[in-house]
Amino acid sequence: MSTRQFGRPLRRLEDEKLLKGKAAFIDDIEPAGTLHVAFVRSSFAHGRINAIDVAEAREYPGVKMVLTAADLGDYWQPGPVLVPPPPVEGAVFHARTQVPLARDKVRHVGEPVALVVAESRYVAEDARDEIFADIEPLDPVADLGRALDPEAPLVHDDLESNLAAHVRQTKGDYSAARAEADVVIARNMRYDHGIAASMENRGVLADWDAQGEKLTIWDTTQAPIPIRNGLAGMLGLSESQVRVIAPFIGGGFGPKIMMFYPEEVLIPWLSMRLGRPVKWIEDRAENFFATTHEREQLHEAEIAVTRDGKILGVKDTFFHDTGAYDPYGLTVPINSQCTLLGCYDVPSYDSEFRAVFTNKPIVTPYRGAGRQHGVFVMERLLDLAARELGMDPVEIRRRNLLQPADFPHNHGLIYQDFTELTYDSGNYPEVLERTVEAIGYRQFREVEQPRLRAEGRHVGMAIVTYVEGTGIGPYEGARVTVEASGQVSVATGVGTQGQGHFTSFAQVVAEQVGVEPDQVRVSTGDTAEMHWGTGTFASRGAVVAGNAIHAAALEVRRKILDLAAEELEADRDDLELQGGMVGVKGAPDSAIPLGDLAVRANPLRGAVAPGTEPGLESTTYFGPPGGTTANGAHAMVVEVDPETYAVEIKRYLVVHDCGTVINPLILQGQIQGGVAQGIGNCFFEELVFDDQAQLLSASFMDYLLPTATDVPPIECDHIETPSPLNPLGVKGAGEAGAIPSGPLFAAAVEDALGDPSLELLEIPLSPNRLFEVSRTRDDGGGA
Amino acid sequence: MANQARFPVRGTINGEEFEREVEPRLLLSDFIRHELGLTGTHVGCEHGVCGACTVLLDGESVRSCLLFAVQANGRKLETVEGLSQGDAPLHPLQEAFREEHGLQCGFCTPGFLMSLLPFLEENPSPTDQEIREALSGNLCRCTGYDHIVNAVRTAASSLRDAETAGAE
Numbered sequence: 001m002s003t004r005q006f007g008r009p010l011r012r013l014e015d016e017k018l019l020k021g022k023a024a025f026i027d028d029i030e031p032a033g034t035l036h037v038a039f040v041r042s043s044f045a046h047g048r049i050n051a052i053d054v055a056e057a058r059e060y061p062g063v064k065m066v067l068t069a070a071d072l073g074d075y076w077q078p079g080p081v082l083v084p085p086p087p088v089e090g091a092v093f094h095a096r097t098q099v100p101l102a103r104d105k106v107r108h109v110g111e112p113v114a115l116v117v118a119e120s121r122y123v124a125e126d127a128r129d130e131i132f133a134d135i136e137p138l139d140p141v142a143d144l145g146r147a148l149d150p151e152a153p154l155v156h157d158d159l160e161s162n163l164a165a166h167v168r169q170t171k172g173d174y175s176a177a178r179a180e181a182d183v184v185i186a187r188n189m190r191y192d193h194g195i196a197a198s199m200e201n202r203g204v205l206a207d208w209d210a211q212g213e214k215l216t217i218w219d220t221t222q223a224p225i226p227i228r229n230g231l232a233g234m235l236g237l238s239e240s241q242v243r244v245i246a247p248f249i250g251g252g253f254g255p256k257i258m259m260f261y262p263e264e265v266l267i268p269w270l271s272m273r274l275g276r277p278v279k280w281i282e283d284r285a286e287n288f289f290a291t292t293h294e295r296e297q298l299h300e301a302e303i304a305v306t307r308d309g310k311i312l313g314v315k316d317t318f319f320h321d322t323g324a325y326d327p328y329g330l331t332v333p334i335n336s337q338c339t340l341l342g343c344y345d346v347p348s349y350d351s352e353f354r355a356v357f358t359n360k361p362i363v364t365p366y367r368g369a370g371r372q373h374g375v376f377v378m379e380r381l382l383d384l385a386a387r388e389l390g391m392d393p394v395e396i397r398r399r400n401l402l403q404p405a406d407f408p409h410n411h412g413l414i415y416q417d418f419t420e421l422t423y424d425s426g427n428y429p430e431v432l433e434r435t436v437e438a439i440g441y442r443q444f445r446e447v448e449q450p451r452l453r454a455e456g457r458h459v460g461m462a463i464v465t466y467v468e469g470t471g472i473g474p475y476e477g478a479r480v481t482v483e484a485s486g487q488v489s490v491a492t493g494v495g496t497q498g499q500g501h502f503t504s505f506a507q508v509v510a511e512q513v514g515v516e517p518d519q520v521r522v523s524t525g526d527t528a529e530m531h532w533g534t535g536t537f538a539s540r541g542a543v544v545a546g547n548a549i550h551a552a553a554l555e556v557r558r559k560i561l562d563l564a565a566e567e568l569e570a571d572r573d574d575l576e577l578q579g580g581m582v583g584v585k586g587a588p589d590s591a592i593p594l595g596d597l598a599v600r601a602n603p604l605r606g607a608v609a610p611g612t613e614p615g616l617e618s619t620t621y622f623g624p625p626g627g628t629t630a631n632g633a634h635a636m637v638v639e640v641d642p643e644t645y646a647v648e649i650k651r652y653l654v655v656h657d658c659g660t661v662i663n664p665l666i667l668q669g670q671i672q673g674g675v676a677q678g679i680g681n682c683f684f685e686e687l688v689f690d691d692q693a694q695l696l697s698a699s700f701m702d703y704l705l706p707t708a709t710d711v712p713p714i715e716c717d718h719i720e721t722p723s724p725l726n727p728l729g730v731k732g733a734g735e736a737g738a739i740p741s742g743p744l745f746a747a748a749v750e751d752a753l754g755d756p757s758l759e760l761l762e763i764p765l766s767p768n769r770l771f772e773v774s775r776t777r778d779d780g781g782g783a
Numbered sequence: 784m785a786n787q788a789r790f791p792v793r794g795t796i797n798g799e800e801f802e803r804e805v806e807p808r809l810l811l812s813d814f815i816r817h818e819l820g821l822t823g824t825h826v827g828c829e830h831g832v833c834g835a836c837t838v839l840l841d842g843e844s845v846r847s848c849l850l851f852a853v854q855a856n857g858r859k860l861e862t863v864e865g866l867s868q869g870d871a872p873l874h875p876l877q878e879a880f881r882e883e884h885g886l887q888c889g890f891c892t893p894g895f896l897m898s899l900l901p902f903l904e905e906n907p908s909p910t911d912q913e914i915r916e917a918l919s920g921n922l923c924r925c926t927g928y929d930h931i932v933n934a935v936r937t938a939a940s941s942l943r944d945a946e947t948a949g950a951e
Contacts, residue, residue: 011881011884021822022823025890027822030817197924199827199835199888199890199891248889248890250888251888669930674927675927676927700828700832707928708931711928711929
């Protein structure tokens with residue numbers, strides 16, 4: 001084998017283009033004659049549409065078309081259910097999906113009710129201001145905790161209540177465990193997640209070629225192939241007539257998944273109607289309302305433990321806010337339910353959730369995708385149990401960790417991919433002990449913290465652990481081709497939004513084919529290059545697409561060796577692939593450039609033997625039997641100002657295990673970026689709604705993303721426990737950094753304040769909120 | 784208001800002259816991207832917070848989404864495309880971002896580069912804290928900033944080396 005490409009911290013191959021400003025993002029693409037779209041959106045969370053007056057807008061100079069729902073005819077259809085309900089016995093699920101333009105009723109602020117197509121975006125927005133949408137406001141469902149009250153208004157009038165789903169999953173006998181327990185801790189908790197806030201907003205550009213009867217769509221989607229298949233069906237076209245391209249995308253993090261957003265469905269239709277390219281680029285304000293969120297869950301949770309800290313069982317009942325529609329099924333609350341169990345041996349579990357419609361924007365996965373909520377509940381329960389038992393919080397975790405011999409560990413619960421939640425591999429004690437060691441836990445507890453306390457400083461430390469289900473199916477595919485130039489091309493169907501796929505996938509191929517990674521041209525997110533696959537989500541790109549690429553590369557390697565053995569009249573086992581050549585080991589003069597071999601494999605005369613294929617190419621698929629489970633521990637040191645409740649993060653440390661690592665540099669970036677989003681979620685970012693379900697923090701001046709002065713340097717360490725579920729041994733890493741920050745932050749701040757009666761059972765915790773929680777408690781009001 | 788009066792705007796961008804007639808309300812960011820066709824400058828928020836649209840106006844970093852194109856009349860603009868034109872090697876600042884993995888999706892990156900150029904000119908040997916403060920006007924959602932801080936440190940060092948070599 002030549003130089004190992006796999007596992008190298010290779011500098012990214014896509015960077016030059018990005019750094020020179022030459023990478024094409026969606027708004028950089030503009031075919032001649034492009035028309036531009038602006039949407040009229042509801043300013044009420046809940047209301048009845050009486051009339052929409054578009055007469056003046058239609059007359060506006062430069063306007064090509066103005067539409068309301070009534071103009072869409074049969075094309076007006078609710079969007080598809082993207083993820084059906086899981087096969088859990090007794091599960092209730094009411095699917096209500098978003099519509100292209102609201103008619104009769106609006107169900108959240110920002111829901112589109114009309115659109116204008118014009119010669120420029122400026123004119124489209126001018127004309128939009130001439131449209132009067134007469135909407136009669138209705139009482140909104142703004143409070144998750146009261147959405148199921150009998151007197152609550154109905155988000156969907158045809159349902160009996162605002163219940164979107166009800167799922168209960170159990171393992172073991174929790175009642176028996178509770179009866180046996182020495183201590184039961186029960187608390188209510190609230191975890192509110194925020195928005196993805198990708199630096200690039202969404203956008204769609206469609207260009208109908210009437211002569212060629214082909215539709216090209218550029219879309220900021222994480223999943224171009226499902227979008228192509230769905231749109232072809234809706235538009236009455238063959239799938240081969242529709243090409244969806246996900247160009248360079250400025251961050252995804254979940255909400256750019258195959259949503260069939262109203263804009264995604266309407267722009268291609270408009271291009272076909274008008275015979276011109278049509279473009280819509282979301283602005284930042286729209287991104288706050290019209291792109292999906294992740295949000296709040298309210299948990300009533302309890303843990304039953306023995307006197308020596310052994311978990312006997314956990315019970316959790318929660319409400320999940322799904323927003324006005326639920327196209328993405330139950331992925332988020334199922335993730336919360338299944339991730340709660342964490343790294344621990346939990347013999348009994350009784351978990352029940354109700355997903356609830358509210359008059360707020362739609363909830364779908366955003367980095368972590370509900371896992372945060374579950375991890376928060378479990379980790380906080382453990383901290384409280386430790387406090388009650390007078391035990392060190394690290395010690396209670398240590399006593400309950402699953403051990404290396406416990407894998408595979410089947411929880412018997414149905415996970416988001418509809419398989420049984422099974423942890424494939426891991427070394428949880430090693431991860432925890434490395435964290436304890438690296439952060440200097442003992443030294444801090446025994447020496448530093450007492451010294452700092454004596455100085456009047458409020459410094460605290462916490463450690464939490466988590467498991468992340470990653471790399472789920474169903475499958476991905478890849479085509480690897482050695483071209484006549486000697487370059488190797490790789491096509492995969494997943495979209496890419498900054499994860500470094502152009503580099504890590506090239507490394508996977510280079511490893512097998514014996515070329516330098518910069519000789520490998522990776523194409524992602526273009527259905528013309530690869531039209532089988534699902535998309536980039538659930539930390540699955542490296543795992544599922546990576547293994548499909550690996551399998552295709554192995555097959556191409558086999559073809560190279562077979563043909564070269566024939567050409568060189570040598571034994572296959574005597575051949576080596578190196579430097580873009582294949583030759584007999586120890587006889588460099590014999591070597592044939594791979595490009596020449598590719599030409600010989602695709603002759604213009606003679607015959608290709610029956611049963612063989614021309615070229616040095618393979619298309620291969622990989623479908624994992626189940627998701628892989630990554631895991632890790634995070635540690636944090638904070639200092640709190642007891643007057644202002646300003647919190648300074650002094651250290652942040654991650655020990656992570658995501659199996660075999662393809663590119664440690666890229667992995668490091670994924671972890672650090674995730675942690676920054678986690679920190680934002682704990683402390684800075686908050687979707688503030690008023691009692692009319694109006695979003696009050698819908699700009700970057702009010703919704704605060706962490707900046708370089710807010711995020712501390714993040715120390716990372718890794719262990720590699722390969723996954724047995726795929727040949728590369730890899731596990732997903734995209735979401736891990738963002739998952740456990742909430743309970744970590746709460747525990748570290750509690751520890752810093754050093755008041756045993758203070759319990760922080762909610763996220764986010766801005767300084768204001770910390771102040772309020774502490775004051776309420778001081779006044780005897782109870783937290 | 785359609786068909787507003789148009790005003791001339793002329794100046795230089797990355798050393799080349801331009802001359803256009805534009806509506807007075809046209810944002811500088813839209814002018815650069817859609818009139819001049821330099822799409823390396825990105826638009827992230829259009830309210831002056833994210834910094835993705837940062838360009839240099841007479842050598843100073845500005846948010847092009849908070850200026851009108853007519854305000855650039857008679858002035859000198861520089862965008863990310865000016866850092867290394869055509870097949871020229873990357874500018875040391877760009878090279879440092881590549882070396883330290885200071886970008887992921889890359890959408891915010893041109894804004895970071897254009898904010899950092901005048902910063903490193905004024906402060907060739909910044910401390911990490913100074914670097915973080917200089918970066919705090921630009922939002923990045925992917926990296927967590929650590930690798931960007933490393934990139935700025937690396938860039939400062941190679942720019943200093945180049946300066947010393949040039950002086951010798």
